[in-house]
Amino acid sequence: MSKYEPVLLKNVGVEGIRSLKVYRERGGYSAAEKALKNHTPEEIVEIIKASNLRGRGGAGFPAGMKWSFLPPDRKITYLCVNADESEPGTFCNRVLMEQDPHQLLEGIIIAGYATRTTTAYIYMRVEFHEQFHVLQKALDEAYAAGLFGKKLFGTDYQLECHIHRGAGAYVCGEETGLIESLEGKRGWPRIKPPFPAIEGLFRRPTVVNNVETICCVPHIVERGANWFKSIGSESSAGPKLYTISGPVKRPGCYEAPLGISCRDLIFGDEFGQGMIDGRKVKGCIPGGLSVGILTEAELDCKLDFDDVRKYGLLGLGTAGAIVIPHDADIRQVLANVARFYSHESCGQCTQCREGTNWMYKIAMRIALGAGRISDLDLLVEVTRNMGMMPGLSICGLPDGAAYPIRTIVEKFRDEFEQHIRRQEPGRVEHVLKRLNPAVYELPILGQRGPRWVA
Amino acid sequence: MAWQAVDRASPVIDEKAPAILSDAVRDKIRSFLPRYETRRAALLPALHIVQDALGHVSPRAMVEIAEVLEIPPSQVMDTMSFYTHFWDHPKGRKVVVVCRSLSCQVMGSDALLQAVKSELGIDEHGTTKDGQYSLLTEECLAACDHAPCMLINEKMHKCVKPEQVGKILKDARNDQIAYPRSDLFDKPAEGPVATTDLPRTSDVREMKES
Numbered sequence: 001m002s003k004y005e006p007v008l009l010k011n012v013g014v015e016g017i018r019s020l021k022v023y024r025e026r027g028g029y030s031a032a033e034k035a036l037k038n039h040t041p042e043e044i045v046e047i048i049k050a051s052n053l054r055g056r057g058g059a060g061f062p063a064g065m066k067w068s069f070l071p072p073d074r075k076i077t078y079l080c081v082n083a084d085e086s087e088p089g090t091f092c093n094r095v096l097m098e099q100d101p102h103q104l105l106e107g108i109i110i111a112g113y114a115t116r117t118t119t120a121y122i123y124m125r126v127e128f129h130e131q132f133h134v135l136q137k138a139l140d141e142a143y144a145a146g147l148f149g150k151k152l153f154g155t156d157y158q159l160e161c162h163i164h165r166g167a168g169a170y171v172c173g174e175e176t177g178l179i180e181s182l183e184g185k186r187g188w189p190r191i192k193p194p195f196p197a198i199e200g201l202f203r204r205p206t207v208v209n210n211v212e213t214i215c216c217v218p219h220i221v222e223r224g225a226n227w228f229k230s231i232g233s234e235s236s237a238g239p240k241l242y243t244i245s246g247p248v249k250r251p252g253c254y255e256a257p258l259g260i261s262c263r264d265l266i267f268g269d270e271f272g273q274g275m276i277d278g279r280k281v282k283g284c285i286p287g288g289l290s291v292g293i294l295t296e297a298e299l300d301c302k303l304d305f306d307d308v309r310k311y312g313l314l315g316l317g318t319a320g321a322i323v324i325p326h327d328a329d330i331r332q333v334l335a336n337v338a339r340f341y342s343h344e345s346c347g348q349c350t351q352c353r354e355g356t357n358w359m360y361k362i363a364m365r366i367a368l369g370a371g372r373i374s375d376l377d378l379l380v381e382v383t384r385n386m387g388m389m390p391g392l393s394i395c396g397l398p399d400g401a402a403y404p405i406r407t408i409v410e411k412f413r414d415e416f417e418q419h420i421r422r423q424e425p426g427r428v429e430h431v432l433k434r435l436n437p438a439v440y441e442l443p444i445l446g447q448r449g450p451r452w453v454a
Numbered sequence: 455m456a457w458q459a460v461d462r463a464s465p466v467i468d469e470k471a472p473a474i475l476s477d478a479v480r481d482k483i484r485s486f487l488p489r490y491e492t493r494r495a496a497l498l499p500a501l502h503i504v505q506d507a508l509g510h511v512s513p514r515a516m517v518e519i520a521e522v523l524e525i526p527p528s529q530v531m532d533t534m535s536f537y538t539h540f541w542d543h544p545k546g547r548k549v550v551v552v553c554r555s556l557s558c559q560v561m562g563s564d565a566l567l568q569a570v571k572s573e574l575g576i577d578e579h580g581t582t583k584d585g586q587y588s589l590l591t592e593e594c595l596a597a598c599d600h601a602p603c604m605l606i607n608e609k610m611h612k613c614v615k616p617e618q619v620g621k622i623l624k625d626a627r628n629d630q631i632a633y634p635r636s637d638l639f640d641k642p643a644e645g646p647v648a649t650t651d652l653p654r655t656s657d658v659r660e661m662k663e664s
Contacts, residue, residue, distance in 0.1 A: 088555035088594040119489075126502070126539050127551075127595050129608035133633045162489045165502055167537035170593065182490075184497035184529075186536035202491040245557040245598035252599045289556060320598070322557050336556050340593055346536075 004270075006255045007219050007231075007239045008212070012099045018134055020141040023102040029147065031218035032109040036153045039221075044114035048217065051225035052237040057082055057173075057210030058288065058317045059396075060236075060305040063217075067115050069197035070205045078201040079117040080182065080208040081108060083124040084166050084173040087288035088340060090320030092241035093211040095253040097124075097131045100215075101138035105161070107214035109147065110221055112159045115207050120161045123178050126168055136163055170344035174395045175208035176200075177346070188348050189395035212241060232258035236304035236316075246323030247279050248272035259307070262286050263299040265321055272323070280326040283412070287317030289337060290400030292407035293324075312410075314403040330412045331367040331419055337408065338363035341401035352398040355386040359405055370431035371420045379409050467514050475518045479507050483522050493523045497533050501540050510541050538592075546581045546588035548629045550574075551605040554591045557598035562616070566602045567591065569616035573623055587623070 006012075016022040023029070035044055049064030070077060081104070085093040097104060108120050124132055139161060142148055150158040164182055166172050172181040176190035179201045200206025216238060220228045229237045236258040244265055245251045250273045254265075262284055266272045275281065283293045286303055292313040294301055301308060305316050324333060342360035347353045359382055362375050383402035387393055409416065482503050486496040500519050504511050511519075511534060520527040534540045552567045571577060574587050581588045597603040600612030607629035611622055622628050 085596050086594055089557050089598050091596045091598055094596050125596070127592065127605060129605075130610070130631050130633050133631070160489075165498065166539075167498060167501070168539035168592070169537055181498065182495060183492065184490075184494035185533055202495075204491075243599065245601055246560050251601070285556070322560070322598070324556075324560060328560050332559070333556065336554075336559050340555070343593060 009255045031222040032106045035110045035221045041114045051220045051228040056212035074205045076204045077117045078206040079120040081122040082210045086170040089322040090288045090318040101135045107217040110217050122163045125166045171346040243320040244272045247325045259304040282326045283324045285322040288320045291317040292403040335363040335367040337404045349393040351386040370428045549588045551590045551592045553595040555594035558602040561601040563602035565616045569619040
């Protein structure tokens with residue numbers, strides 16, 4: 001692979017890049033100026049459409065298309081930037097915000113102009129303390145320099161931007177959940193339609209985009225749609241931030257054209273550089289927890305929006321890879337995954353609220369050494385009966401729960417069966433009899449267990 | 455579990471007691487109102503401000519927030535009970551949050567949590583007797599490249615080994631980030647806050663049942 005020149009991360013490591021002065025010296029805000037002075041909003045939308053920029057938040061929906069759904073006769077439009085990065089294994093938004101805050105702000109100006117936004121909100125999760133202060137300082141600086149407020153770059157366009165801090169809820173990363181949370185309500189996703197583009201925040205037309213999507217916008221405006229399309233593959237254009245975590249030599253956030261393989265990400269010299277302590281790969285969750293798992297044999301899967309589906313995964317997700325080492329107990333991995341979704345389900349849809357919780361109970365039982373072979377079939381059956389794809393839920397969280405659990409069980413079924421066969425006789429009865437205390441006392445994954453395991 | 459109901463006992467609020475939100479706090483909440491189209495939208499910032507100032511959001515504080523925002527108190531409780539970041543009973547001066555996501559787990563967060571527990575002598579959701587520390591876990595702190603990680607108030611501690619826990623907890627400045635704070639939110643409450651009050655929320659109830 002030839003040396004790839006970073007786009008989104010080009011300013012990382014530059015001395016003082018968090019200050020407006022240094023960012024401007026490096027050509028910052030020239031794309032915003034160009035966009036506002038030389039183009040109409042409709043032209044910008046056309047450029048973004050032509051660039052085939054797909055949303056980086058997980059679903060991969062084309063951003064330009066999303067913007068063009070806004071009703072043309074609207075008076076007030078809102079732009080929500082989704083910085084509620086709670087997907088386990090993902091931290092590229094954090095890197096973008098703490099390393100190069102002005103890039104995001106410039107993207108907001110252009111995206112705001114293209115959608116004729118009056119107020120932009122950055123919905124940031126509360127655990128980002130340092131990032132909040134970095135971004136707030138950058139925003140204050142930008143306001144002081146007249147980059148936000150009235151008469152931007154001498155045009156009639158005006159834009160307000162505020163940072164809104166969340167309060168620790170995974171489901172607020174879903175776009176309508178985010179909107180509800182911004183309105184000061186419980187972060188319950190809304191039933192769609194109406195889609196946010198028609199009726200979103202405060203019942204006005206609203207665009208919700210991920211931080212990384214917004215950060216791509218200035219570069220597209222500056223260097224053109226064709227340049228953007230020339231990076232990556234045909235259906236998945238542009239640079240993408242990949243993050244890798246787990247027992248690799250160099251965990252971190254790396255930029256690459258869309259479509260590198262998972263094996264490259266783990267073993268490549270520019271990326272993870274292989275495993276530590278002579279550990280081997282058992283599997284890899286390539287795109288944030290919700291997409292599902294790849295086994296060691298499937299690591300050649302290309303990480304773009306389409307190829308991952310061939311391996312039974314939900315999609316690219318957020319491209320946050322978690323490497324599972326060979327010595328990790330797959331039962332504990334399953335229990336951890338199941339606990340996450342049972343903890344984060346918002347509780348609106350019955351099959352998600354109950355389904356995730358029951359899957360956690362079953363996974364916990366297997367992890368406690370009291371599994372049954374039929375439990376594996378039961379888990380798969382539950383995953384097939386929840387989520388948006390069978391058309392049963394309001395948001396995609398149960399799909400996100402179904403894919404990892406189903407792929408873990410199906411792809412590592414032999415290992416589960418081995419564990420279950422090796423269980424001491426009478427273990428099932430023993431655990432079932434002492435259910436409540438047993439779940440709590442055994443030091444599996446620590447903490448809160450379910451009250452019953454049936 | 456955001457959807458689990460908190461306990462149903464109605465909170466006792468002394469109507470005659472003096473207001474617990476200072477004028478400065480009220481003004482700060484009001485300064486957020488022009489940002490949003492509705493008054494209720496300023497609720498999350500308001501809860502952050504009050505929790506930073508008082509250490510927790512008591513039922514009495516919820517009523518006063520409702521006054522400032524001119525919304526029913528039930529809406530304040532409705533929103534607050536959804537989010538895990540707000541608590542309605544006092545916690546320690548420093549809140550230790552250990553990440554337990556999959557990335558951290560494969561890098562040894564179980565041992566880290568165990569080390570924190572034995573160092574502080576408390577269980578999850580507990581508070582030390584001197585009111586200095588509370589312990590929580592979080593699903594993912596988005597610092598997976600530095601797994602296992604833990605958060606003390608605002609400061610993220612990265613790649614923490616179990617044997618380093620004692621040293622980190624003894625450091626008096628272990629909760630302070632180097633970056634200058636924004637004026638928008640206060641520092642977390644100074645000095646130990648009361649630990650004698652009966653804890654009321656569901657997370658504590660789960661702990662008791664264990």
